[in-house]
Amino acid sequence: MKKTLLAMGVLGAFSSLAFAASNVTLYGVIEEGVLVEKAKHKDTTVQLRSGFDQGSRWGIKGVEELGNGYAVGFILEQGFNADDGSIASGTSGFTREAFMYVTGGFGKLGAGRTGSLSSGAQSNTILTGWALGTGFGLSSWTSEIGTSFSRVNNTIAYNTPSFSGFSLHAMYSNGVGVDTNKWSKNSHYYGIGVKYQANAIRSSLIFEAVDNKGTEVASNTAGSLFNEAQWAVLNKYDPTDLTDAQKKEYKEWAETDLKDGEAAKKRTLVINYGFEYNLGAVTPMFAYQWANQDGGKKTNMFGLSAKVGVAGGDLMVGGRYLFGEDESITKGEDKVRAWNIGAAYIYPLSKRTAVKAYAGYADGSKAWKDKDNVAYNGYQVYLGMRHSF
Template structure:
């Protein structure tokens, strides 16, 4: 249960100025799972990991009524690994979210480390953000629907009304003399009415190896470190020299009784390969592209139990003689609520790869969040527990 702490009297006593009502909420999630991986670097692996359904976190969310329909708002959200206690997101203390802003009837403007508009409007329609967790994200989360990467230095505008959400973000590159270097921007819209949900979104990141893939670190990614591939998946790490990363995404879901049918699509491009943003051992140039199609189904068998299944196809394009790779992925899952705050679950995912991956080698399977297989197939079963507070 979320705990609300009224702090207006404390602020008033400290400053001697009358304040409108303010509140701060402490919230969080902790989850772990036992996994069986058929091929992790060539070996079977049994291990305990942070639960895949949602990243473990704790955070503070607050607001202050400023009067006249205006309010100040902030969020500080930490990610952590409950199996070891270490910080997530590369050691950042508030690596999931950290922003402050103002809201009114005209929308909300926030500034800081935030989610992009593609995540907000399309990501929630994909299985990875529902019962499947990061294991069911599209190959390597190449389209970022599962929110593997946040954006730093971001100004965000969002407007919500009667099931409609419109959002846009702009992230400053912070490079003197070059306004466009490292900049990121996104746009998105979604609409929910009755049984139908729709979403569209667009994300554009310049120098993505540094600005997007490299921003989960307590250091400062820069051109001096661009010889390192900051993505850790063979699915697209070989395209780290791209000058621009672009994603166009769309999704829909429709509920019929206890069943929900859904689908998402994304087109991902790594454009202007060969820039100084990252390593380019295969001497790529031009554009590498991925098309991702997901169809999913979930069924609310009882008020406490939901069952789900999904299929994802990822088609990588040819680039400079590399014929590209294809990934077929199937997932199943079940989630049972023991209470309003605690649930247990099981998720199973199988992936098969073919073709040539971004490293210019025969493609191997690599389910999101796992070490690569040494063959073209990989499977994992995860049984876990999650508690929300």
Template sequence: MKKAIFVLAAIGSIAGAARAQSSVTLYGLVDAGFAYTNNVGGQKLFAASSGNIQGSRWGLRGTEDLGGGLKALFVLENGFNPYTGRLNQGGDEFGRQVYVGIRSDQYGSVTLGRQYDSIVDYTGPLEAASQWASLYGGHPGDLDNMNNTNRVNNAIKFASANYSGLTFGGLYSLGGVAGNFTRNQIWSAGLNYARGPLVLGAAYLNVKNPNFSLFGNNATSSATATNMSGSQVYSGFASARTQQVITAGAAYTLGAATFGATYSNTQFLGLGETAVTGQPGGSPRSGNAKFHNAEANFKYQLTPAWLVAVAYDYTKGYSVTSEKIHQAMLGADYALSKRTDLYAVGIYQHASGTNSFGANATAQITILSPSSSQNQVAAIVGIRSKF
């Protein structure tokens, strides 16, 4: 009898230790508000708007200690619209990200699944839209993906451990096309240095057939028609063979103030080399379309609860496009608690030159439909609560 009791106690202690070495966490946030736009196709628009500062989501993340400094890990993360309850990311059940892998305390992690590219990881957090300016404040059409509009399917990803403030990593996505190893492939690499008040980041992204790989990566995407319909800045370039993006950013904190800047160069190369049915605007363009984008941002923590911020962004198209876009942003955030805050953002955009269809450019703030003029103004207010 004593032996049986001892064995049961030993089993219980082992099970307790196993539970202590593993964890699963439920997390998420809900972000909802309202947006006013002065000109959408010539009309004023007042609408419910969700996922403004951060996309509404819920997720599960877990780790299991494997011993020897190794852990197994997984993440399942869903995106949704709190006003309708519908799935975001084209209806994918875990459209934000889903992956599984191994992490070493000494070297870093290797993960497999639907994941974020290196621009999102290493330079995206330095953009105003990823901090306080909302998804409306993204670079036009989020053409450089710094605001994480597009995820990467079929991805193998490495993320290093932190070496005295330096982190780096890379991602490779299998194209998955029979007989053509490189079609639809995606790869990226980047690094970030954060030490004291200084943060520096740089990243590179290379996408083959972006209309079907990076933009066409969810359940509702078309296998033949355009998936790049979100912005007239680049919608006419769906036939590009390759999209290439180079980004860099920096931030410096001085007391309650933080000064930041980002730069990106986005290129849609080999226009007309990817077959796309029903291309809007007529026949596909030819040649290469290229964009410079530069942003300066500033935020100030007035009190532990109050944050105010301002940013200016400039986009210049060259080669087959001549579009120029000026965008100014102003924001404020008030923390009701550690988990819940209220926010307000105002955005003004002015466009000139010709857009991706060769027509006279009109303003189009990210995620909105185009203005009927060269100018567009948006104001967003909302509440965000995390759990």
């Protein structure tokens, strides 16, 4: 009798736990493949690459219904490299997203670490208009030729309910890296966007800015703010180690942009617009980006792409063209041009598993002619597999 009661008690406890955790989900993505890559002036490499399109990650998400249409949810997500098991970026846990939110008739309000509105990553992005998305190497809309903001810390994000297909999205970061300094010395992110999704149309218009007031100037949040000579000074290397050309450039920069020994903080402004029209068998897309940063990039980027159903899978093709200036390069020689083309094919083996193939080519000119980075000059060929759980 005692054993029966004990067994019933244990079953009851497990039943309660299962009920309490019924809205909590463990999920993830593992993607790995072989990447052949050749950047200008560099050797051809063959790599086992993790997360070439979709970053390998695992996460936990959950929702609790509060009643009267309100709910509280969370997302905790960590990236990793499937080829060696290491953390994908950073050293802390849940570097991809750590976000808690409340939903109701008012919309959705949340806070934590998450992707910016145009990042193409995480639960708050609204980027549209580019078939190859923010994966596939040099064909990513957020590759290095453009200007993008990735994930930001200390963030508050809000979006309205959908009204006739339209929704408004706003985001503010009190410190893209840290917010422990005086407010005026933190780097702040501001984003506002409108998304439309109804019938066959998806579209978004996003305005974003980072004021770069803080001491951290990460490449994925602040753009190309400093050139090599400036970084050398900022990192307190001996200026005598610089070349004559770097010394001259630093002198001109220091006379105009330095105050009390600190780098002048230059804000970065970016506008992204995207449009997609689903015709059934094919979805043509258009994307545009305008970026402006004193001392950095001042560019216009256009993209035409399409998603086509082929032989049970999806074929994505796209081409981009960028022109403008990169003021981190010697003044008078800062005109830049770049274009790239790419094609990817995803074939589902099941609901959770797919095979992926990709090929892309990039070409830069003017001041980017000899840039030895595959995002500017080079090619990539990829074959891999993705499994989600």
